[in-house]
């Protein structure tokens with residue numbers, strides 16, 4: 324049995340922690356599929372997953388000269404990415420410049436570390452913060468993604484999210500799949516990574532896949548062995564839909580909590596990497612979205628309504644009629660506070676303060692009933708069973724904060740164009756859902772996957788939500804997409820340049 328390659332050892336500080344006892348390859352690959360006598364198919368780079376990270380990796384690997392195959396276990400392309408509803412945090416993007424907002428990678432990094440509780444892998448977070456503007460330009464100029472709006476998300480110091488057209492993830496996945504077609508990257512759906520194949524030196528050299536896989540039938544499809552001359556890149560997203568796995572790491576997140584994710588977000592490709600000795604990090608940091616409503620299914624329209632209304636309107640506990648948290652705080656702060664009350668919160672905002680909510684969002688919310696419109700505060704209080712006197716006092720106090728441009732109670736952000744809340748109101752109820760996994764496979768700044776003995780696993784890369792460490796304990800809104808594009812491209816480029 325051969326030792327894993329020490330030349331690719333991570334660094335002196337980690338080396339000290341490792342000591343002399345390295346994991347031997349035989350142990351590491353004990354649960355990989357044996358090297359077959361004959362491969363069914365050979366490519367240079369095999370990309371697992373067709374979301375933003377997978378397609379970014381595939382396009383970048385192809386444009387760097389590699390023959391690439393992208394596999395997707397579900398019947399449709401796009402994973403959570405196609406469901407995504409916002410944008411791409413990118414300091415210095417042209418929408419931000421046009422709005423006269425000053426920003427920098429340093430400020431984005433500082434926001435990521437603050438929100439991440441300084442548990443972030445700082446070097447990887449830097450790669451994202453300093454690479455986000457280039458990723459935005461690549462999406463806009465090379466892929467032809469259309470961005471139509473600048474967005475603000477709780478926890479960021481400034482508005483910096485370039486929102487793709489109509490906040491519809493398909494408007495970014497579409498140009499990516501078109502580019503794949505143009506440059507010759509096949510994307511094969513209903514093809515699932517089952518196991519990785521590792522050689523006697525501990526390097527990943529291919530994969531066992533199930534062709535014709537019918538999610539969620541575990542053993543469906545035909546076994547096909549694919550040789551990857553250069554590398555396999557795991558871009559398989561998170562595990563928010565795997566109740567057992569998320570409960571293993573955070574026992575509070577049982578089946579009573581819905582998820583915003585697509586059903587295939589189960590983490591099985593990440594587990595295939597773990598089976599050959601890949602390390603994972605921060606698996607118990609699983610993010611709840613504070614802006615989902617029990618009055619609609621999945622992600623719904625309320626998140627966009629809420630994120631465009633915070634800093635303008637207020638959120639109250641219907642039992643007390645009072646505010647209870649900083650509405651512009653990060654997702655964890657808000658979700659934890661709502662869960663602690665034990666029942667859905669109510670967010671309310673006056674008509675004069677919804678100028679940044681896309682009209683289509685209001686329209687859709689009014690239609691499905693999750694957003695409601697009220698002629699005055701009294702009728703809103705009655706509809707949600709809130710004490711009208713207490714609610715009136717809370718609104719008056721928030722309006723005083725708006726006039727003073729300072730929130731003495733929770734230090735919420737108040738924007739320059741926020742005006743007092745009066746007259747006609749819009750409102751919705753909010754109850755958190757499992758949304759994002761901060762934890763996942765351990766990678767370094769080159770997107771190489773790190774083993775449990777802290778060495779690089781040759782031939783294995785990962786990017787996007789399948790990885791952990793970039794975001795620490797709390798990911799900021801719209802930084803996942805920046806992460807997917809930046810690290811997807813890093814992985815694709817490095818995989819393509821690797822010797823076959």
Ligand SMILES: Cc1cc2nc3c(=O)[nH]c(=O)nc-3n(C[C@H](O)[C@H](O)[C@H](O)COP(=O)(O)OP(=O)(O)OC[C@H]3O[C@@H](n4cnc5c(N)ncnc54)[C@H](O)[C@@H]3O)c2cc1C
Nearest residue numbers: 372374376396402403404408409516560787788801803804
């Ligand atoms: C509703 C919603 C809205 C969001 N909005 C935003 C936003 O505005 N901005 C932002 O930054 N983030 C947002 N996020 C988070 C962000 O969209 C995701 O974190 C990101 O798109 C993940 O991209 P990915 O490429 O890592 O994974 P995904 O897009 O989830 O793609 C992974 C793919 O891999 C496939 N796969 C999994 N296992 C296997 C296997 N064994 N074999 C083959 N294929 C496999 C999956 O089926 C999936 O299609 C949102 C998330 C959701 C759910």
